[in-house]
Amino acid sequence: MELHINGKSYEVHAEPDTPLLWVIRDELGLTGTKYGCGLAQCGACSVLIDGVVARACVLPVAGVVGRQITTIEGVEADPVGRRVVDAWVRHQVPQCGYCQSGQVMAATALLRETPHPSDEQISAAMVNLCRCGTYNAIRAAIHEVAGQAGKSSTALNEAAGAEDTGRAQA
């Protein structure tokens, strides 16, 4: 089977029903995509298939042959993904970080589809679980990318800096 991942081709040998997750983690060594539940419940394994977010733990590998797979390792090659990562850093989103590969992929997919999502759209789309509770930072980072779509990166930095000073201090 030949897989197209992050713009490269890989020949893999796996049973057709093996989840893509385990092929990319164990066979290709791309461990940025995480295992959390194996049941499409947590989103830690989120990848993009032809630009649409999917959960690699429930994708039989045979079904993704010939399609464009983007994993977290390739997210910065995507212009939207790149902005999402930047916003993630500026908002210091990750805590333990384990869910964040999936969060970044889900956010990238959302913003590719809906460049200016409302709060409701973010709530509806971002169903990946984060046990560390980074949700507000995720929301803020997505809003930032949405609000800044098209602006220069300097403007982005300034906006982020301004938000950071909004912290309450006694």
Added chain:
Amino acid sequence: MIRNRTRVLTTLLAAGLVVACGVAWYVTRTPASPFDGAPAPQTPPAAAIQRGEYIARLSDCVACHSTPDGAPFAGGLEMATPLGSIFSTNITPDVKTGIGSYSLADFDRALRHGVARDGHRLYPAMPYPSYARFSDDDVQALYAYFVHGVQPVEQANRPTGIASPLNQRWPLALWNAVFTDGRSYQPKADGDALWNRGAYIVQGPGHCGSCHTPRGLAMNEKALDESSPQYLAGALLDGWYAPSLRGDVNTGLGRWSEQDIVQFLRSGRNAHAVVFGSMADAFNNSTQFMSDEDLRAVARYLKSLPGNPARDGAAWQYTAAAGTPPHPDAQTFMTRCAACHGPDGRGQGQWIPPLAGSAASMAHENASSINVTLNGSARVVADGIPDAYRMPPFRNQLSDQEVADVLSYVRTTWGNRGGAVKPEEVKALRERTNPASSNVIILQMR
């Protein structure tokens, strides 16, 4: 594990009505068996026991007469009815608590006529109206298996939780008289051997009609063979809608080839569907063990049953969902369902079933759609290997309204015509059903 057998209630009530014209001698008489007076059989050859075991597989005895952590065939499975629970019985050859003292004729009377050795009538949760179709040979083989191939286990039967006087069993005799014909299968001259074998399995040991044939007012199966268009035309039972097994293109097997049917019964899945609900039990414990020949026979027979276009409607055609996302309910679909069933509802090959065009999404009855969403599905274990992908229960995550919304979307998109689901319907099913276990449950026969 508790199975709802609400039909028992209705059965009892209906039987009560019929009693008005009851005849006491009739209800207490012991039906005749061709094996009456036959000498006690000797230890049968191993091949006969093996054949009996195979027939036990065809008949799925283990599913009802065992519990996941109990000994094989020792009974004790609870089936809830509104009148109280009933429990399946010990059918191991234990003399004290099982069927060790049953003669072949006694065994035959229980199997084909629903009368226990002491003369009491079995509840028709035991599918004796179907088992009546058994050939004498198969009865003998099954007897050989249960007497010589099953370990005796001393485990007393649990009394039913049904209180007096509703626990009277004699009215069932009258029900039997009206609704069962008690005749073993007679081959049809216009069908070939394969077809006849299929008819025998489907009507007899396979007792497919118990779930798939609609029932009458007295909870009787409306038909017991292909002579009626009602036979295997789809039925609502215990919170699941068992779809039509006839040639209906939308809600039946009209789009399935014989090979599709064989594959489904052998491996639990094909490109159209994956077993779920009660069918997962039937698959895990019974159909996958059928021989290739028998599976082909079943497929041949089922494919000979014509559909009912008047009821089933025009053939389903895939229609892409309008816009993205088309309406708010699509959001729940996209985030909860699409990862497995595909954003386009088409599923993933034989591994994860399509929702587009599926019988459950096309059927007007929505119980299966709701039930599987709330409760997920039992693990499908094919050839001893549990499924790679399972349907999780969503009852702890989605409200009645959310389930109703997402199912309304699923059942009206991609050309599906099942129709909307109301939150009240979700609520009702939620209250009387339990989530499927995520444990791999393999009922042992030895």
Added chain:
Amino acid sequence: MNHTPDAPALEADEEGFPTGDPANISRRRFLTSSAGVAAGAFVLGVGLPVGEARAARAAAAPMPAGTRVPAFLEIRPDNSIRFQSPFVEGGQGIFTAMAQIVGEELDADPSTFIVENAPAGNDYKVLSIGMRITGGSMSVRLSYPTMRRLGALARQMLLEAGARQLRVPVSELTTEPGRVVHAASKRSVTYGQLAGVAMDLPVPAPDSVKLKDPAQFRWIGKPVQRLDVHDKSTGKAVYAIDCRVDGMLHAAVQHAPRLGQTVGGIRNEAQVKAMKGVHSVHRLPGAVAVVAERWWDARRAAEALQVDWKAPAADSTARVMPADFSTKALAAQLERMPGPGENAENVGNTEAALKAAHKQVSATYHSQFVHHAQIEPPSALARFNADGTLEVWLPNQAPELFQGDIAKRTGLAPEKIIIHSPLLGGFFGRHFLYDGGTVYPQAIALAKAVGRPVKVIWSREEEFLRDPVRPMAVVRFRAGLDANGFPVALEAESVTEGPTEGIANKRGDKMDPTALEGIAGKAYAIPNHRIAQVYAKQHATLAYWRSVGNSMNDFIYESFLDELADAGGKDPFELRLHLLQGNARLTNLLRAVGELSGGWKRGPYIAADGTRRARGVAMASPFGTEVAAIAEVSIEQGQVRVHEIWEAIDPGSIVNPAIIEAQVNGAVALGLSQVLLEEAVYEKGMPLARNYDMYPILPLARMPRVHVRIIESGAKMGGIGEPPLPPVPPAVANAVAHLTGQRVRSMPLSRHVFKS
């Protein structure tokens, strides 16, 4: 395997199995990548501290923990600083905090730090209580002076080295970030240039260095950016589950349904052994493992095993789970168990005061089992080396503890056991030593059995089966109010088993403080009170959970306190102020949260969006920190919706306000998750939920806005990771009770349908 020329180089090892070079970890690669350095960026400095630490231990008299600079610091020619953290990073930001603290005194920018988890060793037992554990929100507060001093000692060594290099007296030298400066001659040398000499100098006497005046702090107290955020946003961070070594096999297990059961027979062993990719099948204590070339194959085979499980031996001393155990029955049993129990606090004469009280109030509260549910499932990788050492990669909160345990299990000397502590994909108390709840004994046994390194991953289902849970408690309250409606007597009997008691599987000589914290140790001035524990064993394995006893007990106590307020006709905010009279710190804290919320108002009122809302307040004093929270809620389709959380936190003094704010957000999420959604239900000795499907945790859509106020009262430094959690559940419950008139005395609230 083919790949295009520019694909990452994937090499095949001798088994023909691709090791996937990008993720392959030599020890060094592993360490650098776990610290967030791109592979290959490693530059040799003064050598691996591990080796030195070991050498030093063998040598002369040991130095006090946290003073032997070379065990912690390696300064590289490019001025980057590799730092061995005594604490594990699991999302709490400790690597960054350590860089700030050490960097402050060392005078080096925290952003130049590359932080890794230190190996096991006495040098790293830097907590003032003489040990090393990442937990109890202790890391910073109990190592702060030590870690500052460590930075100062290193700076002193660099100054000495600078003096030699520049040939001037030390007294003429100062430092600027990353360099030693001789102001008089306007010369300076970078730390990187000095490191080679400096690290060979003797470490100065620990008390010879003077610490900075906090007023001069450059980084401590500032929202310094975290060091690991980019790696964690791009999948580069390495967790235990990602670790991989050459020749490694994968393993999955099927656990016995109930703890204590042992393997009887395996019905289909031959069939499973013949499954694709399966290397071997192994019987382990309470589990059967399948070893395979790939984890997925191992997992499917492990699920396929048809094991006959035997009941535990009658004389088993280990904790066993009875076949008929259910949480429902346990709750009923706890309710029935009579008092008076053992007193943790007995002040005044509670019984007499209750009798004399103008009004009596009583109520019974429950807490539930909850899972840690960290998103990273547990895993461990074990490798026996030719030199007789055993290396284990495992998620852990206390390397020496695990090293000792492994020594006990394997008979190896502790120094032969090398512990690697990768980043934790969340822990919340999950990665302490829990008998039956840890993976590494399995990995070690399997590596030994197959003669190759083995990594075991527990599937989520196996994890929820063995995850030790927070205890259940039934707390019976009686209280008395005086004629003015103020509480004068309070009695609380908690029928429970503390997590520490549960882990020890027996009652200790002293009471387990983690059983009652949050009910005991309250600051409210109630003149007569008796707080007691009735010990009740719970069968399930028990664990610490974020905020430990406080996470459940503050819900219970602070909810009941609102009941007292209502019974006495008092506003709950005012009642708290009244009971805290004379306590300036807490009065200030409570006022601060009120102010933060725009002034205390209880409601109900109609919000701008038309929803009917109310607010609740609660306080807690966990882990040396003081917290107060206000929650605003409404009811939406019968379920609680939390709109806002305002929280004021006073940890005395702080290191990084941005991290604190993130921790408050995280703690709010977990607190809400447990009060709104979570309960681990057991039936027939097994948890009903084996994955997130049946054990939902808080999703983004239910996260409220969180407003944080940090107060630096100057009191002794308290914890950060756990303290923000406990006031959240009761603040929500109090708001809901006021809004709906329904007082719910157990969690989660999702079990109830509310009318607004």
